[in-house]
Amino acid sequence: MSPLNRKVVLASRPTGRPDDSNFTYLQEPVAPLEDGQVLVAVDLLGIDAFIRTTLDEGSFHRGARMGGVIPALGVGDVIDSRSTTIRVGDKVFGPLGSQTHAVMPAVALRKLDTDIAPANAWLGALGLTTGLTAYFGIVDVGRVKKGDTVVVSGAAGAVGSVAGQIARLSGADKVIGIAGGSHKTAFLVEELGFDAAIDYRHENVGARLDELAPNGIDVFFDNVGGEILDDVLMRIVEGSRIVICGAISQYEKMDEVRGPRNYLKLAERHATMEGFAVFHFAAHYARAENQLAEWYRNGDIVMREHIEHGVENFPAVMNMLMTGGHHGKLLLKVSSETV
Numbered sequence: 177m178s179p180l181n182r183k184v185v186l187a188s189r190p191t192g193r194p195d196d197s198n199f200t201y202l203q204e205p206v207a208p209l210e211d212g213q214v215l216v217a218v219d220l221l222g223i224d225a226f227i228r229t230t231l232d233e234g235s236f237h238r239g240a241r242m243g244g245v246i247p248a249l250g251v252g253d254v255i256d257s258r259s260t261t262i263r264v265g266d267k268v269f270g271p272l273g274s275q276t277h278a279v280m281p282a283v284a285l286r287k288l289d290t291d292i293a294p295a296n297a298w299l300g301a302l303g304l305t306t307g308l309t310a311y312f313g314i315v316d317v318g319r320v321k322k323g324d325t326v327v328v329s330g331a332a333g334a335v336g337s338v339a340g341q342i343a344r345l346s347g348a349d350k351v352i353g354i355a356g357g358s359h360k361t362a363f364l365v366e367e368l369g370f371d372a373a374i375d376y377r378h379e380n381v382g383a384r385l386d387e388l389a390p391n392g393i394d395v396f397f398d399n400v401g402g403e404i405l406d407d408v409l410m411r412i413v414e415g416s417r418i419v420i421c422g423a424i425s426q427y428e429k430m431d432e433v434r435g436p437r438n439y440l441k442l443a444e445r446h447a448t449m450e451g452f453a454v455f456h457f458a459a460h461y462a463r464a465e466n467q468l469a470e471w472y473r474n475g476d477i478v479m480r481e482h483i484e485h486g487v488e489n490f491p492a493v494m495n496m497l498m499t500g501g502h503h504g505k506l507l508l509k510v511s512s513e514t515v
C-alpha cells in the first residue's frame with residue numbers, strides 16, 4: 177500500500193505577512209512512480225528566506241503554484257525507486273517541498289556523501305543557500321582580504337552567521353555583525369567569534385558603526401537592505417565592496433521596494449555595489465564545497481541549528497524565519513515526532 181503524503185499547499189497568495197488562510201493542509205496517497213522517478217521520505221527541510229518570495233505572483237525564484245506544495249530544499253531517504261542512478265537507501269538533497277513524501281525525477285536530486293558531512297550539514301554549513309551563498313558572497317563578490325573591516329547584516333541567521341566566519345577565515349581584521357536582540361549579539365561574539373555586534377532593534381546603527389569602525393568599512397555583506405544599507409553606505413571607504421546577498425526587510429512588500437538613499441557614496445568613494453545569486457557561481461560549486469567541508473571538519477565554522485517539528489507547521493516556521501525567532505540555520509523536521 178502506498179504511504180500517505182502529508183503536505184501544505186498554497187491556497188491564496190499573501191499580501192504582507194502570510195497567515196493560515198493562505199495555506200491548506202492535506203493528506204493523500206502517494207502516486208505510483210514512473211520510469212526515472214524516485215520516492216523520497218522527506219526528513220529535514222531548510223527554511224530559507226527565498227521561500228517567502230516564491231509566494232508572490234511572478235517571483236524571481238520559480239514561484240509556488242496555487243494548490244501546489246511550497247518550494248523548499250530538503251534532505252531525505254529514498255524509499256522506492258524506478259531510477260538507475262538513485263536507489264532505495266540513498267540519502268538525497270533536492271527541492272523536496274513542504275511535504276512528507278516527494279515523488280521526484282532522479283535527475284532533480286543529488287545523492288549525498290554522508291562520509292563528508294551528515295545530511296543536515298548539506299542544508300547548513302555546506303548548503304547551497306547557506307554555506308555556498310556565504311562563501312561566494314565573501315570570497316568572490318566581496319573579495320575580502322587581510323586587514324579588511326567587514327560588516328554583515330542579518331548576521332545571526334543562516335547565511336549571515338557563516339559569512340562572518342568566512343570573512344574572518346579570509347583574513348579580515350575586524351568582523352562586525354548586525355542582528356536583532358542582545359541574545360543574538362551575544363551569540364555572534366561569544367559563540368561565533370565576531371569582534372563586535374550591533375543590536376539594530378535597540379541601538380543606533382550609525383552611531384555604533386562610528387564607534388566600532390572609526391576608519392570606515394571595507395566590505396559590507398548585506399542580507400537586509402533598507403535603513404541598515406543606508407547607514408553602512410555613509411561609512412564606506414575608498415574602494416569598498418558592497419555585496420547585495422539579499423534584502424529581507426523588503427520581502428513582504430516587494431511592490432514598494434525603493435533603492436538606497438545614500439548610493440552616491442559609491443561615486444564619492446569609487447566603491448562598488450554588486451548583487452549575486454548563488455546559482456551564478458554554479459561552475460564553482462566544487463571549489464566552495466571542498467573548502468567549506470575542510471573548514472566544517474576542522475571546526476573552523478560553527479553552524480547553530482534551530483529545529484522545529486511537523487510539516488503542518490511549515491507556514492508558522494516560515495514566519496518564524498521572517499521575524500528572526502531562530503539562531504543560525506532554521507530547519508523543519510517534517511515528522512511531528514519530537515523524539
Ligand SMILES: NC(=O)c1ccc[n+]([C@@H]2O[C@H](COP(=O)([O-])OP(=O)(O)OC[C@H]3O[C@@H](n4cnc5c(N)ncnc54)[C@H](OP(=O)(O)O)[C@@H]3O)[C@@H](O)[C@H]2O)c1
Nearest residue numbers: 224225333334335355356399422423424425452453454500
Ligand atoms: N543571493 C543568494 O543567492 C541568496 C541565497 C540564500 C539566501 N540569500 C539571502 O540571505 C539572507 C538571509 O537568508 P537566510 O535564509 O539565511 O535567513 P536567516 O538569516 O536565517 O533569517 C532571516 C533573518 O533576517 C532578519 N530580519 C528579518 N527582517 C528583518 C528586518 N526588517 N531588518 C533586519 N533584519 C531582519 C531576522 O533576524 P533578526 O532577528 O536579526 O532581525 C532573521 O533571522 C536573505 O536576504 C536571503 O534572501 C541570498
